[in-house]
Structure formats: C-alpha cells, structure tokens
Amino acid sequence: MRVNNRGAKTWDVIIVGGGIIGLSLAIALRKRGAKVLIVERGEPGREASSAAGGMLVDCAIETQPALQTLATASARMYPEFAHELEIESDTKVDLRDKGTILFPPATCLRSIACLAHSGSRTAALFPARSAELEPALAEPNPVREAFYLKERSIDPRALTAAAIKTAKNRGVDFSSGDPVTSVDFRDGRAAGVTTPKTFFRAPKIVNGAGAWSGQIAPHAFPTRPVKGQMLCLVSPARELLKHVIRSPEVYLVPRSDGRIVVGSTIEESGFDKRTDAATIQRLHRAAIAMVPELRNAKILEDWAGLRPGTPDALPILGETATPGYYVATGHFRDGILLAPITARTMAQIVSGEAPDYDLTAFSPHRFTL
Numbered sequence: 001m002r003v004n005n006r007g008a009k010t011w012d013v014i015i016v017g018g019g020i021i022g023l024s025l026a027i028a029l030r031k032r033g034a035k036v037l038i039v040e041r042g043e044p045g046r047e048a049s050s051a052a053g054g055m056l057v058d059c060a061i062e063t064q065p066a067l068q069t070l071a072t073a074s075a076r077m078y079p080e081f082a083h084e085l086e087i088e089s090d091t092k093v094d095l096r097d098k099g100t101i102l103f104p105p106a107t108c109l110r111s112i113a114c115l116a117h118s119g120s121r122t123a124a125l126f127p128a129r130s131a132e133l134e135p136a137l138a139e140p141n142p143v144r145e146a147f148y149l150k151e152r153s154i155d156p157r158a159l160t161a162a163a164i165k166t167a168k169n170r171g172v173d174f175s176s177g178d179p180v181t182s183v184d185f186r187d188g189r190a191a192g193v194t195t196p197k198t199f200f201r202a203p204k205i206v207n208g209a210g211a212w213s214g215q216i217a218p219h220a221f222p223t224r225p226v227k228g229q230m231l232c233l234v235s236p237a238r239e240l241l242k243h244v245i246r247s248p249e250v251y252l253v254p255r256s257d258g259r260i261v262v263g264s265t266i267e268e269s270g271f272d273k274r275t276d277a278a279t280i281q282r283l284h285r286a287a288i289a290m291v292p293e294l295r296n297a298k299i300l301e302d303w304a305g306l307r308p309g310t311p312d313a314l315p316i317l318g319e320t321a322t323p324g325y326y327v328a329t330g331h332f333r334d335g336i337l338l339a340p341i342t343a344r345t346m347a348q349i350v351s352g353e354a355p356d357y358d359l360t361a362f363s364p365h366r367f368t369l
Contacts, residue, residue: 010201011037011173013350014193016180016216017208018044020156021328021335023163024081024343025206025350030170032351037200038172039193041179041212045160048210048335051305052156053230053253053263055244056337059149061104063334066314066361071334073357074341078152081340082159089165094155094256101130101137102147103247136240136291153244153253156336175200182217183207183325190324204350206326210308211271213316213329221316222367223330225271225306229279230263233287233297240293250286259300262287273304307332317342317362318349326350327364 013029015022018040026036038044056078057063058071082095130146131137168174178195183205185191192201207213211225241254253261262283280302288294310316310330315338319326328346331338345355 013204014202019049020339022208024339026172028343028347039175054154054156056152077340085162089162091162093158100149100151100244208328211306226309227267227269228264229304231302232300233260235297
C-alpha cells in the first residue's frame with residue numbers, strides 16, 4: 001500500500017472477494033510488483049472455494065466449447081501452480097493424478113466413444129476393466145459403459161489455505177468481515193471501494209466476489225448463487241478408492257488421507273446454504289450403490305456451497321465500461337479448475353497487457369450493465 005499526500009492509505013489494486021480466484025489473482029499481481037488489498041465479506045476462502053469437490057474437469061464432453069481452450073490451458077498449468085503454492089506456504093494441497101472413471105449419461109456415449117478412439121486423453125473401458133481398476137466398485141452392469149479420463153483432482157480447502165498463506169507471505173493485505181457495498185468512481189474512473197465501516201482507495205478494482213458480485217453497486221452483474229450440497233465420508237479402508245468416480249447420479253472424490261467427498265446437487269435456492277437431510281441421504285445412498293463398501297463409512301460432515309452462476313454459464317472476465325474497474329467472476333462449477341488461467345490472464349489485463357488468450361466470449365460487455 002501507499003500513502004497519498006493527505007495521509008490516506010492507497011493500493012494499486014483492490015480485489016473484492018477472497019476466494020481462490022481473488023487469492024490467485026492477488027498473488028499474480030504481487031509478482032508484478034503491485035500493492036494489493038483483498039476485501040472479503042467473510043473469511044477468505046470459506047465460501048464456494050472451500051465447498052468445491054476439487055475435480056479438475058476439462059473433458060470436451062463436459063466443458064462448454066467456448067470454455068474449452070481456457071479449461072485445457074488451466075488444467076495443464078496445475079502441477080506448477082500447485083507446487084508453487086505448496087513451496088511458498090509449506091502446505092500440502094493433495095494434487096492427485098490417478099484419473100477419473102466416468103460413467104456418462106447415455107446421451108453422451110457416442111461423443112465420448114469418438115474421443116476415446118481419436119488419440120485423446122480418454123480411453124474406453126469395458127465393465128470388467130473398470131472393476132479391475134477399482135475393485136470396490138459395485139458389480140459392473142454389462143450394458144453400462146465406462147471411460148477413463150486423464151484428469152487430476154485437488155483438495156480445495158488445502159488449496160485455498162495454501163493460497164492465503166502465500167498471499168500473506170508475499171505482502172498482500174486483507175480486510176475481512178465487511179462486504180463491499182459499492183465501487184466508487186472519480187472523474188469517470190475507479191477510485192476505491194466502500195464498506196459499511198470504511199473506504200479503501202485504489203485506481204484499479206477487480207470484482208471477484210463470486211455469487212455476491214451482482215450485489216455491488218453501481219453495476220449489476222448477472223451472477224446468481226447456485227447451491228450445491230455435499231458430504232464427506234471416512235472409510236475404515238484407508239485407500240478404498242484410487243480414482244475419481246463420476247456418474248449422472250453422484251461423484252466420489254478420494255483424498256489421500258482416506259476421506260471421500262460425495263456430491264453434488266445443483267439448486268436454485270438463492271443464498272440459502274442450509275443442507276437438507278433427505279438430499280444428503282440420497283447422495284449417501286447413491287455413493288453406496290456405486291461403492292457398496294461405503295455402507296461401512298462414517299459421515300464426517302455435510303455442507304452446501306454457493307457457486308456463482310451466470311445466464312450463459314460462462315465466466316465474466318475483463319474490464320468494464322468504467323476505466324479501472326474489472327470483473328473476474330461467474331466461474332460456476334469451474335472456479336478451482338480455472339484459478340491459474342484466470343489469475344494469469346486477468347493479471348495481464350489489469351497490468352495493461354494483451355492477454356495470452358482471447359477472452360471475448362467472457363467479456364462483461366455481453367451483458368447490459
């Protein structure tokens with residue numbers, strides 16, 4: 001931060017929102033020498049980032065075509081991204097590269113089969129082969145196809161904890177516990193942000209407030225909360241699963257410490273983060289149907305997170321019509337995956353450089369603000 005002639009503290013960039021997107025961007029900007037303040041309404045990393053499953057999904061069948069290039073680039077960046085955070089924070093983030101066994105909906109079978117025979121990172125599995133890879137799976141259905149995807153997964157809570165430590169170690173400032181109510185302008189440019197208690201000064205502001213991005217005056221970005229309920233199981237068999245298992249009914253994400261994350265719902269419930277017992281039980285039953293040994297597992301916890309959705313299910317990335325005011329939000333279910341590439345491209349844009357990737361499809365100007 002700097003001190004102006006009137007004695008008020010100023011920063012080069014203020015980032016509104018302390019999730020993995022804001023944290024990663026703050027670190028990228030600090031590497032460029034910018035003085036950065038993160039203003040978070042609650043505790044950094046405790047909203048959608050910590051509620052995520054951590055699957056780094058960039059399969060062409062499950063990713064929107066407009067997002068495919070960014071998703072693939074970001075997935076490739078992850079080993080270096082995760083390693084850097086681990087080294088700087090002395091925190092393990094549990095990046096796993098065992099891959100995914102996918103049981104796709106019948107409507108996707110032909111498309112995935114084409115990928116599997118085109119030299120891509122997808123391989124077809126006969127039912128017996130999927131059981132061989134994961135012996136704990138239920139007896140294979142002879143008519144249900146499975147596919148192996150060369151994907152990674154990560155522990156989002158460990159990742160955000162590492163990012164918070166790294167940001168602090170690099171000198172990023174934090175203000176926690178008060179929401180930004182408005183971005184303030186002066187002479188037609190961004191000048192700072194206002195909270196219920198104070199005003200923070202900076203000539204550049206990035207709105208990365210996730211599901212809350214649209215509540216910050218004066219621009220009403222069309223983001224909305226999309227609720228996802230999940231639970232975590234602990235099995236007596238520490239290494240019950242090696243791969244991520246994904247089906248239309250449920251997904252299972254193993255952690256290296258023996259936990260298995262089970263998810264997830266997609267609900268339009270506003271800002272309600274409560275879990276529903278019947279929904280959690282349904283997910284639990286679906287997990288047991290997929291892996292029968294999970295009937296012996298204990299439910300460690302359940303929770304709900306609020307993903308930032310947009311009308312076209314694509315992120316909003318770039319500068320607004322107001323000079324100095326930028327937005328990086330609306331990542332929906334891909335916030336963890338897209339953190340490295342979002343940090344890289346948005347740091348370039350905020351620094352006045354041309355981004356490495358074309359972000360036209362994600363421009364805030366596609367919406368009437």
